[in-house]
Amino acid sequence: MxxxxxxxxxxxxxxxxxxxxxxxxxxxxxxxxLVTQYPDLGKHLHDAAQKLKPFIRVYLGEEDIQxxxxxxxxxxxxxxxxxxxxxxxG
Amino acid sequence: xxxxxKTMTNHAVFSFxxxxxxxxxxxxxxxxxxxxxxxxxxNVKEGDKRRRFQISPLSYMKxxxxxxxxxxxxxxxxxxxxxxxxxxxxxxxxxxxxxxxxPIISVxxxxxxxxxxxxxxxxxxxxEEILEPFEAPxxxxxxxxxxxxxxx
Numbered sequence: 001m002x003x004x005x006x007x008x009x010x011x012x013x014x015x016x017x018x019x020x021x022x023x024x025x026x027x028x029x030x031x032x033x034l035v036t037q038y039p040d041l042g043k044h045l046h047d048a049a050q051k052l053k054p055f056i057r058v059y060l061g062e063e064d065i066q067x068x069x070x071x072x073x074x075x076x077x078x079x080x081x082x083x084x085x086x087x088x089x090g
Numbered sequence: 091x092x093x094x095x096k097t098m099t100n101h102a103v104f105s106f107x108x109x110x111x112x113x114x115x116x117x118x119x120x121x122x123x124x125x126x127x128x129x130x131x132x133n134v135k136e137g138d139k140r141r142r143f144q145i146s147p148l149s150y151m152k153x154x155x156x157x158x159x160x161x162x163x164x165x166x167x168x169x170x171x172x173x174x175x176x177x178x179x180x181x182x183x184x185x186x187x188x189x190x191x192x193p194i195i196s197v198x199x200x201x202x203x204x205x206x207x208x209x210x211x212x213x214x215x216x217x218e219e220i221l222e223p224f225e226a227p228x229x230x231x232x233x234x235x236x237x238x239x240x241x242x
Contacts, residue, residue, distance in 0.1 A: 007154060008164045009189035018158060055185075057147045064147065082154070087145040087167055088135070089192075090109070090181035 002079040004034050009085060013041040027060060028071030030081055045083070057084040094128035098205065101130045102170035102197040108139035111169040113153045113241065114193065115162040123165055123191060125221050129153070130240045133169075142181065143169050152241045166191030166207075173198060176206040178216045186210045191221060 004020040011018060020037065024030040035042040047053055058065045059082045065073045075081065094114060101110040112130035116123060131153070135144040145167070157164040167190055171179075176196040178186070186192065188210050196203035208216040 005151075005154060007150075008157070009187045012189065059147060059151060062148060062151075082151050084147045084150050085187050086147075086185070087150055087187065088143060088181075088185045089167075089169060090142040090179050090185075 001077065002030065002075045002081060004030055005080060005082045007083055007085055010041060010044055010083065013044065014038045022075075025074060026071065027058060027065050027073045027075055027081055030075055031058070031071070055086040057086060058082070059084060094125045095205070097128040097130065098168045098193060098195055099197075099202045101128075102172075102195040102202065103200065105133070105170060106197055106199055107172045109133055109135075109141070109143045109170050109172060110195075111143040111145055111167065113156075114165050114168055114191065115157055115160070116165050118163055118165070123219075123221055125165060125191075126162065128168060129156070132240075132242050140172055146242075149241050156241060166193065166209075168193040168195065170195040170197050176204040178208050182208075183210075183216060186216070191219060192216075193221065 001021055001023055004022060006014050006018055006020065020034050022030045022033045024033050031045065035045065045052060045056055052058060060068060060073055060079055101112060110130065111133045112128055114125045115127045116125040131145055131149045133139050133143045134146045135142045153164055171194055174196060176194040178194065191207050191209050193205055193207040195205050207219050207221050209219045211217045
């Protein structure tokens with residue numbers, strides 16, 4: 001079992017749930033399970049080509065999956081996957 | 091809100107002429123948002139911090155964790171506009187995240203000019219919101235800012 005942490009701005013698409021449990025083996029499969037459960041969340045995470053949107057970061061623990069194996073990154077037991085919106089402005 | 095307001099304004103003056111940035115936490119009751127705490131974080135934008143801000147993903151992750159641990163909601167992101175009005179810039183609009191409140195602090199070297207808060211609407215435009223009545227602009231001493239808790 002591992003957990004996906006949902007950022008506050010996206011919780012309206014997860015019935016206000018902050019965390020989602022999954023038994024998937026990779027980060028990509030975990031996100032797929034999440035979006036299957038909450039389809040309205042999908043368009044906020046992925047573009048038309050089903051790639052993660054540029055303003056969305058996904059971390060496994062404290063590591064950016066971009067520097068691991070991206071969505072193919074294996075998920076250890078009890079790991080925490082965090083969806084993080086890029087925060088910037090001027 | 092008074093303590094949160096003090097944190098934001100102190101941070102804005104202390105960071106001048108750069109933009110400051112931080113998190114606001116609180117509760118939502120119906121349509122009303124009550125800000126109970128503001129916590130500063132680092133502006134990690136590379137380059138000109140006088141006109142841009144950026145928060146590291148790890149700081150953001152810690153802020154979400156802090157909210158869950160304290161039974162609060164991460165309500166939004168505050169930042170300052172040194173020598174500019176407390177209205178969202180075009181860059182703010184491009185980067186804005188729906189749901190979040192965006193208090194903006196207009197600041198000079200030693201004075202707060204205004205604080206106004208904004209939220210992205212369904213139409214993709216910013217609309218001003220009232221988090222709580224703000225006090226009149228006040229001069230703030232920057233030395234207070236070093237005692238403020240932070241998330242980095």
